[in-house]
Each structure stands twice: as structure tokens, then as C-alpha cells.
Amino acid sequence: MTATVDTVREEETDAALWPIGQVAREVGLTARAIRYYQEYGLLRPAVSVKGAGRLFDASDVQRLREIKRLREDVGFSLAEIAELLDTDDTRARLRQRFHGTTDTGVRETVLREAIALAEQRLALIERKLTLVAAVRDEEAARLGQLREALAAAATATKPEAQEGKGTDGDNA
Amino acid sequence: MTATVDTVREEETDAALWPIGQVAREVGLTARAIRYYQEYGLLRPAVSVKGAGRLFDASDVQRLREIKRLREDVGFSLAEIAELLDTDDTRARLRQRFHGTTDTGVRETVLREAIALAEQRLALIERKLTLVAAVRDEEAARLGQLREALAAAATATKPEAQEGKGTDGDNA
DNA sequence: TCTTGACTTGACGTTCACGTTAAGTATGCG
DNA sequence: CGCATACTTAACGTGAACGTCAAGTCAAGA
Numbered sequence: 001m002t003a004t005v006d007t008v009r010e011e012e013t014d015a016a017l018w019p020i021g022q023v024a025r026e027v028g029l030t031a032r033a034i035r036y037y038q039e040y041g042l043l044r045p046a047v048s049v050k051g052a053g054r055l056f057d058a059s060d061v062q063r064l065r066e067i068k069r070l071r072e073d074v075g076f077s078l079a080e081i082a083e084l085l086d087t088d089d090t091r092a093r094l095r096q097r098f099h100g101t102t103d104t105g106v107r108e109t110v111l112r113e114a115i116a117l118a119e120q121r122l123a124l125i126e127r128k129l130t131l132v133a134a135v136r137d138e139e140a141a142r143l144g145q146l147r148e149a150l151a152a153a154a155t156a157t158k159p160e161a162q163e164g165k166g167t168d169g170d171n172a
Numbered sequence: 173m174t175a176t177v178d179t180v181r182e183e184e185t186d187a188a189l190w191p192i193g194q195v196a197r198e199v200g201l202t203a204r205a206i207r208y209y210q211e212y213g214l215l216r217p218a219v220s221v222k223g224a225g226r227l228f229d230a231s232d233v234q235r236l237r238e239i240k241r242l243r244e245d246v247g248f249s250l251a252e253i254a255e256l257l258d259t260d261d262t263r264a265r266l267r268q269r270f271h272g273t274t275d276t277g278v279r280e281t282v283l284r285e286a287i288a289l290a291e292q293r294l295a296l297i298e299r300k301l302t303l304v305a306a307v308r309d310e311e312a313a314r315l316g317q318l319r320e321a322l323a324a325a326a327t328a329t330k331p332e333a334q335e336g337k338g339t340d341g342d343n344a
Numbered sequence: 345t346c347t348t349g350a351c352t353t354g355a356c357g358t359t360c361a362c363g364t365t366a367a368g369t370a371t372g373c374g
Numbered sequence: 375c376g377c378a379t380a381c382t383t384a385a386c387g388t389g390a391a392c393g394t395c396a397a398g399t400c401a402a403g404a
Binding site: 191192193203207220224225226 | 380381382383
Binding site: 070073074075104108114118125128133146150 | 241242246279280284286287291294297301303305308311312314315318321322325326328329
């Protein structure tokens with residue numbers, strides 16, 4: 001729905017392309033960061049059409065969203081992300097090989113390679129997930145011990161009065 | 173003030189205090205990092221006994237292990253960790269109030285405060301966990317789509333041989 | 345036309361989380 | 375006694391991931 005072009009009226013046949021500022025606002029990154037990602041190689045060098053600056057299409061925006069999540073949510077470094085998001089030319093090669101043929105055999109091969117890459121990515125993320133989950137479990141256990149201690153202290157204080165009120169804490 | 177100076181004997185079994193280098197090797201951090209954490213306020217300033225340098229006890233080592241996991245595994249910043257690991261004097265106050273009395277009523281109060289802190293920590297970590305899990309699910313979905321595409325290509329190639337295989341991805 | 349606004353390419357500045365000397369101090373050992 | 379070893383503080387250096395400022399380009403609008 002955000003695909004409507006309101007800045008570039010000249011060439012209406014264009015697939016939707018946006019300048020950097022608009023993209024930045026849309027995905028919640030700064031223009032500087034986006035340029036940096038391009039320098040770094042996370043994003044394709046971008047097409048600079050005449051005086052319009054860099055223009056980004058929907059796939060660029062999608063990729064920027066991925067990058068942002070992997071940075072801010074997961075906490076991967078740009079180097080790790082570079083490994084995770086198979087480099088742009090890798091992606092391009094696969095696409096080209098896929099669309100450059102109608103041979104389903106070739107397409108299968110390409111798909112298998114893409115799947116292998118995706119599996120590696122998934123494995124890395126799941127590794128991270130289990131690490132965080134381990135810390136979570138540890139914290140939960142610690143909390144459980146505290147609650148046990150509280151329960152013990154409570155029964156020591158009022159050993160008879162544990163009818164009406166639950167002596168162990170709430171679960172929130 | 174936890175331990176008296178006299179515990180700095182030789183290699184007796186008494187030694188509940190270790191110098192920084194030993195601690196560093198044990199937990200897998202550099203001495204510099206540990207000093208930095210002390211400067212930063214994550215760790216108590218440490219007792220420096222005469223020529224023995226800083227000495228660390230078991231609770232310090234434990235705390236360093238926590239810090240390391242929160243940094244390297246979870247990816248929290250030192251600022252976040254500072255919030256997570258309630259400051260050292262907070263912890264000390266709670267301990268002192270707990271052990272400084274035999275009144276179970278006071279102890280209950282202290283425990284409830286400690287539990288509240290632990291719950292906040294747990295909530296933060298679980299927030300992180302859900303973020304990572306979301307990315308994981310996304311990647312898994314992408315992989316599922318690729319597998320569907322592969323299945324489609326396969327059936328296009330050899331339409332008769334699709335007996336044993338389901339076309340949808342798995343749910344991790 | 346002149347101005348405004350969004351963009352460009354540098355280039356230097358900044359924060360974080362330490363690494364890396366430098367220079368000094370205390371202890372154990374031959 | 376000298377030397378090696380492990381520590382100390384103080385200060386400067388570093389890589390990552392940008393922030394920020396300068397100077398210029400370009401197209402649209404009052």
C-alpha cells in the first residue's frame with residue numbers, strides 16, 4: 001500500500017522506487033546507517049539515477065528490515081549479518097540461475113542450494129536462541145528458589161494460618 | 173568486609189580469595205575486562221590487601237560468570253547488565269537486612285523485594301527471548317517456503333513420484 | 345532567479361568495551 | 375642481592391557502528 005510513488009512523477013512505468021530518506025523513515029533507520037550498510041556490502045550499491053540520488057526498491061526495503069531485526073533484536077554484528085544474509089551477488093546468482101531457465105532440474109538444484117543456505121542461517125539463529133533460553137531458565141530457577149525461601153519463611157512465621165491465603169507467591 | 177585480611181595465608185585450604193589473573197583464567201575473561209567492570213560499577217570495588225592486589229571471592233566469580241553470559245550469549249550492553257544485576261549495594265543491603273535479623277517478618281519483606289527484582293530481570297530476558305524467537309520463526313517460515321517450492325519443482329519434473337512426501341514444511 | 349529541500353561524497357568525531365603499552369610496587373626464588 | 379612474576383594505576387590506542395559537519399549538486403516552486 002505504501003507502493004504509490006508520490007515523488008517521481010516523470011517515469012510512471014517504473015517499479016516502485018524510493019529515495020533514501022523515505023526508506024529510512026519507513027524502516028526506522030537513519031540515512032547514514034543505510035549508506036553505511038551499502039559501503040559495508042550488506043546492501044547492493046544502489047542505482048543512482050540522475051539527480052535523484054540512490055533509489056531503493058521493495059526488496060531493498062525488505063532486506064533493510066531484516067538487517068535491522070538481526071542487529072537490534074538479535075544483536076548480531078554486521079559481520080555476522082553479512083554471513084547470515086548470503087551476500088548480494090550470491091542471492092543475485094541464485095535468482096538469475098533460477099529465472100534464467102525453465103529447466104525444472106536446474107531449478108531444483110538452485111532451490112536445494114538456497115535451502116542449504118537457509119538451513120545454515122536457521123541453525124545460527126537457533127543456537128543463539130538456545131543460549132538466551134538457557135539464561136532465561138537460569139533466571140527462572142533463581143526466582144523459584146527465592147519463592148521457595150519465601151514460602152519457608154512464611155510457614156515459619158505463621159504455621160497455622162496457611163489456610164485462607166496462599167503462602168506461595170503469585171504467578172505473574 | 174566480608175572476609176578478614178588474615179585469609180590471605182599461603183596455599184592453605186583456607187584460600188577463599190583469588191587474585192585477578194587466576195579469576196580471569198577461570199571465568200574466561202581478561203584482567204582488563206574485570207577491572208573495567210569494577211570501574212563501571214558492575215562489580216564491587218574489591219579489597220586490595222597490601223601487595224596482593226585485588227582479591228575476589230566466590231560470589232565475585234559467580235557474578236563475573238553471569239556478566240559474561242549476559243554479554244556474550246545474550247548480547248546485552250554493560251548498561252543493560254547494570255540494570256539487570258541490581259547494583260552491588262542493592263544486593264548488599266538486601267543481604268545485610270536478611271542476615272542482620274532473625275525476625276522472619278523482616279526476612280519475608282526482604283525476600284519479596286528480591287523476588288520483585290528477579291521478576292523484572294526475568295521479564296527483560298524473556299522479552300529478548302521472544303524477539304529472537306520471532307526471528308527464528310521468520311527464518312523457519314522462509315525455509316518452509318523454499319521447501320514448498322522445491323516440492324513443487326520436483327512434482328513438475330516427475331509428477332508420478334509424489335507418493336510418500338508431504339508438501340508443507342515442518343513446525344519447529 | 346533565488347531559495348528550499350533532499351540528496352551526494354568526503355572527512356572527522358563519538359561511544360562502547362575493552363586492548364595495549366608505560367612506569368611503578370610488592371613478593372617469591374636462587 | 376638481583377631477577378622474575380604478578381599485580382597496580384594512568385594513559386593512550388582500537389574496531390565497530392555509526393553521528394555530524396562541510397561543501398557541493400540537482401530539481402521544484404514562489
